[in-house]
Amino acid sequence: MKKTFYITTPIYYPSAKLHIGHAYCTTIADAVARFKRLAGYEVFFLTGSDEHGQKIQRTAENEGVTPIEYVDKIVESFKELWKRLEISNDDFIRTSEPRHHKVVQEVFRRIRDKGDIYKGEYTGLYCTPCESYWTELQLDENGCCPDCHRPVEKVSEEAYFFKMSKYADAVLKYIEENPEFLEPKSRRNEMINFIKQGLEDxxxxxxxxxxxxxxxxxxxxxxxxxxxxxxxxxxxxGFLDDKEKFKKFWPADLHLVGKEIVRFHTIIWGCILMALGIELPKKVYGHGWLVIGGDKMSKSKGNVVDPMLLIDEFSADAIRYFLLREINLGQDGNFNRDALITRINADLANDLGNLLHRTLNMIGKFQNEILLAPTEGTELDKSLKDMAIDTAKNYRQLMEDMKISDAVKIVWQFISRTNKYIDETAPWKLAKDETQKQNLSNVLYNLAESLRIVSVLISPFMPTTAKRIHEQLKVSQPFEEIQLEDAEIFGKLEENHEVGKPEQLFPRIEIK
Ligand SMILES: [Zn+2]
Structure with missing residues (x-):
């Protein structure tokens, strides 16, 4: 049986269009999902929309539409963005769907039947935009919401309560005993301290x-x-309707979330699952925020970056590359247009684009687009081949460890090495010397093979570019069937294999 991997993003709130921060989180999840598929896992990758609440109801009323009319439109824009960004989710859950209502009600019913949900009276300080109640102690120095710093209102209502207090110790113990459950480590310590202050129902x-x-x-x-x-x-x-499927994918392997909602995904979610008698997810990973020139993105600052406009301008793969490469998962990262353009020109147009172009050009010019059988070759050839294999192996480990930025970097180190190999071997000189014929064939073969390996390794990051390289090399194996193991073998291209003509991968961006 295939190993399985269940990965989720948060479900996003349709109060406005999504910004680059959401695109960042979903791109990471997509890269992990694609990597796992490449590594032979059966993956279930879920994203969706969190559509309920007072804020949506009020916004819809203000716009003179029903809540569902309001969210339908925005959720369409979510789906459109994920399509454009090449997100490979297996399902898209909307909390307004009947299939989800049934699950929520069943979860509520089971916990209530068990006695862990009771009716009481709630009075609290409520922040409407955040849909959160706060205690006096949690408010900021101005007596406002500690998350968004807007005023809170005192609200009193009859309400149901979930006995979180009953599960506090068990969740604390779980977090302490399972270091891999909550990452990075800094988030783990925050949560442990939070629970130790005491959990209220x-x-x-x-x-x-x-x-x-x-x-x-x-x-x-x-x-x-x-x-x-x-x-x-x-x-x-399949929690309610497909036991086999549920057994296959639960517990989730990874809930990827922003650091601000780690608390909900470890403590509240942990307590709910314990009350249900269901295993906790294997890992919750709290990634950092994308900041703009050092500032948190916000509507009021007018610095919200629309990912759709960036995709139109630079392509989805360029945006994906930048997000995955520039930001260390777990830490905050800076989004900066100049840095994006520099990366596109240097890493994509220059390093990768030129390598492919030069390689196919030379195979065309010197060998009529045909790869000839290679021999063992020189020490230099051997060192390139060794680096290819090492890169693929280290890449696997880094991706397994969620060190995505490092994985991107080692692939680009290999690309740089391969470019240097062209300069060192100077195929245009070899081509002028009849006695160097075999040597030339070896160099051209090694270049094509290196690019084949690169195309496999970058496929989780830049699926369209990977496919384009694969097509230009005319690799016979269908792109969809490629596995990570194919990158761990040097020499898969056959002798007399015919490659295609070079086409530009990334145009250089002129800086205005
Ligand atoms: Zn707030």
Missing amino acids: LCISRTSFNWGVPVPDDEKHVIYVWFDALTNYLTPI
């Missing part, structure tokens, strides 16, 4: 609005958006 229903999943048998209450949203991870893998 969580209010999980609202009566102040109705755009949400109704509490079963008490429909004037709707279920708290986080309780509703977190269960999305159970819905598409």
Whole structure:
């Protein structure tokens, strides 16, 4: 049986169009999902939209439409963005879908039947934009919401509560005993400290609005958006209707989330799953934020970057490359247009684009596009081949360890090495000397083979570019069937293999 891998992004909130920060998170998840498929796993990759809550209801009312009309339109733009960015998700969950409502209600029912959900009275300080209740102690120095720094309102309502306090110790113990459950380590320490301050029972229903999943048998209450949203991870893998599928993919291998929602995904989600008697996910990874010139992106600062415009201008692969290469997962990273253009010109147009172009050009010119049988070759040939194999092996390990930026970098070190190999072997000189014929064939073969390996390794990062290299090399194996193992063997291209003509991968961007 194939090994399985279940990976999720957060489900995004359709209060506005998605920005480059969302694109960053989803691109990482996509690169991991594609890598796992390449490494032979059966992958289930989930993203979606978190559509309920008071804020959506109010916004829709202000615009004179129903909440579902409002979210339908924005969710379409999410799907369009993921399509343009080449995101390979296997499902897209919308919390407004009936299949999801059923799951939320069943989860609520099971925990209530067990006695871990009870009715009480809630009075709290509520931040509407964040849909969060805060305690006095948690407010910022101005008495405002600690997350968004807007004023909070005192709200009192009859509500259902989830006995989080009952599970606090168990979740704490779980986090402490399973170091791989929560990464990076800094987030882990934050969560441990958070639980140690004591967990209160969580209010999980609202009566102040109705755009949400109704509490079963008490429909004037709707279920708290986080309780509703977190269960999305159970819905598409058959929690209610497909036991086999559920067994196959749960526990999730990786919930990839922004650092600001790690708390919900470890503590609240951990308590819900424990109450259900279901295993916790294997890993929650809290990535950093994308900042713009050192500032957090926000509407009020007017520095929100629209990924769709960037894709139109530079291509999806260029954006994906920049995000995966420039930012160390787990830390905050800077998005900067000049840096993006520099990377495109230097790494993509120059290093990778030229390598492919020069290689195919020379094979065309010196050997009529035909690769001839290579021999063992020189020490230099051997060192290139060794580096190819080492790169593929190190790449596998780095990707397994979620060190994506490092994985990108070692592939580009190999690309640089291969470019240097052209200068060192000078095939144009070999071509002038009859006695160097075999040597020339070896060099051209090694170059084509190196590019074949590169095309496999970059396919999780830049799927379109990988495919274009694969096509220009005319590799006979169908692109969709390529496995990571194919990059760990040097010499898969056959003798007398005919390559294609070079086509430009990335045009140079002129800096205005
Ligand atoms: Zn707030």
